[in-house]
Amino acid sequence: MTTKQPNPSNESSVNYGPLAVGLVGAMVTAAAFIALIIAGLAAADLFPATSSASDALQDRGIWSATRAWANPLGIAGLAVLLGGAVPYALYNIRNTISYRRDSMASALPAILTKDATS
Amino acid sequence: MATTENSVPYKGDDAVQTMAKKMAWPLLGMGAMTVVGSLGLAIAGGINFGDFFSPAGVAADLGRGEALVQLTGAFMFLGMGLILAAITMTLVNIVRHLRDAGRDVQISLGAQPLQLKKPWTGTATPMLMMMGVMTEIVAFIIGITAAVSIGGVDPGSIANPSGASGADLADIGFTRAVGTWLPGLRLTGLAMILIAIVLVLTTIQKVIRFQGDRVSDIARDAQAVAV
Numbered sequence: 001m002t003t004k005q006p007n008p009s010n011e012s013s014v015n016y017g018p019l020a021v022g023l024v025g026a027m028v029t030a031a032a033f034i035a036l037i038i039a040g041l042a043a044a045d046l047f048p049a050t051s052s053a054s055d056a057l058q059d060r061g062i063w064s065a066t067r068a069w070a071n072p073l074g075i076a077g078l079a080v081l082l083g084g085a086v087p088y089a090l091y092n093i094r095n096t097i098s099y100r101r102d103s104m105a106s107a108l109p110a111i112l113t114k115d116a117t118s
Numbered sequence: 119m120a121t122t123e124n125s126v127p128y129k130g131d132d133a134v135q136t137m138a139k140k141m142a143w144p145l146l147g148m149g150a151m152t153v154v155g156s157l158g159l160a161i162a163g164g165i166n167f168g169d170f171f172s173p174a175g176v177a178a179d180l181g182r183g184e185a186l187v188q189l190t191g192a193f194m195f196l197g198m199g200l201i202l203a204a205i206t207m208t209l210v211n212i213v214r215h216l217r218d219a220g221r222d223v224q225i226s227l228g229a230q231p232l233q234l235k236k237p238w239t240g241t242a243t244p245m246l247m248m249m250g251v252m253t254e255i256v257a258f259i260i261g262i263t264a265a266v267s268i269g270g271v272d273p274g275s276i277a278n279p280s281g282a283s284g285a286d287l288a289d290i291g292f293t294r295a296v297g298t299w300l301p302g303l304r305l306t307g308l309a310m311i312l313i314a315i316v317l318v319l320t321t322i323q324k325v326i327r328f329q330g331d332r333v334s335d336i337a338r339d340a341q342a343v344a345v
Binding site for chain 1: 227239279287288290291292294295296297298299301302303305306308309310312313315316317319320322323324326327329330331333334336337338340341
């Protein structure tokens with residue numbers, strides 16, 4: 001029977017890369033939220049329009065333009081989480097399963113030898 | 119031994135793990151039903167908008183459509199939040215099963231059953247998940263409030279705000295303002311729950327690594343006894 005030694009490349013500490021990627025995604029979504037709050041203030045000024053016509057036009061522009069890009073930006077942040085952080089974490093789990101396989105393959109013969117001699 | 123520093127003797131579920139054990143499937147069911155319900159609301163809203171723009175359309179159709187749009191968003195994102203929370207709890211259950219399986223293996227090898235000391239990722243997971251779910255619930259309540267506000271507006275005022283009363287204009291303004299930033303709040307809540315999922319996946323990685331190290335330690339002890 002051949003036994004594998006644990007792969008030294010797997011023995012590094014736990015990888016927090018997925019968490020970093022996830023935090024980037026969450027921050028992108030939070031930035032979109034802040035932009036939408038500003039757009040919401042502009043929308044609130046429109047009903048009723050107490051300001052001048054040019055200010056109302058500016059408010060409408062901010063409202064429409066921000067909604068146009070901020071909603072997709074928020075979803076893009078979620079996409080970073082779903083498409084980047086989660087697969088990255090699953091990939092790390094797969095590597096760690098390989099590490100455990102190598103540990104078992106090298107440890108079990110010693111344990112079985114002990115059982116046979118005791 | 120390599121694993122003794124970050125291990126504790128085996129102990130059962132804590133409060134959070136017990137909650138995950140009991141709540142994962144009910145939450146999934148509630149979330150799925152909420153999302154399906156929101157789909158029904160969306161279809162009803164679409165029908166009302168279609169009726170408004172038909173030759174026989176009346177302003178009341180537009181009012182109902184506007185209110186149903188608000189309700190759809192409120193229910194849909196609450197359902198998504200519940201489903202993602204259920205996925206988080208299911209992953210916590212995987213951690214529980216890994217821990218219990220590790221205990222059984224250690225006992226069968228005649229070793230003292232140890233488990234990984236709860237890492238910070240495991241401590242932070244339920245906090246972030248609950249924050250995300252609470253955010254979705256708050257967004258749901260605000261969404262219902264917006265639906266009630268726009269539902270109380272004279273439908274003719276929605277079609278032509280220039281002729282609306284002051285109270286109706288205030289309600290339209292509230293609904294438009296809330297409808298602008300509420301999607302951002304809902305997405306931020308979902309992002310919090312997804313971060314919790316990444317945290318629990320990192321915890322799973324730590325548990326698997328610990329188990330590999332633990333088996334190596336037991337083998338080392340066995341070799342020492344044999345010598």
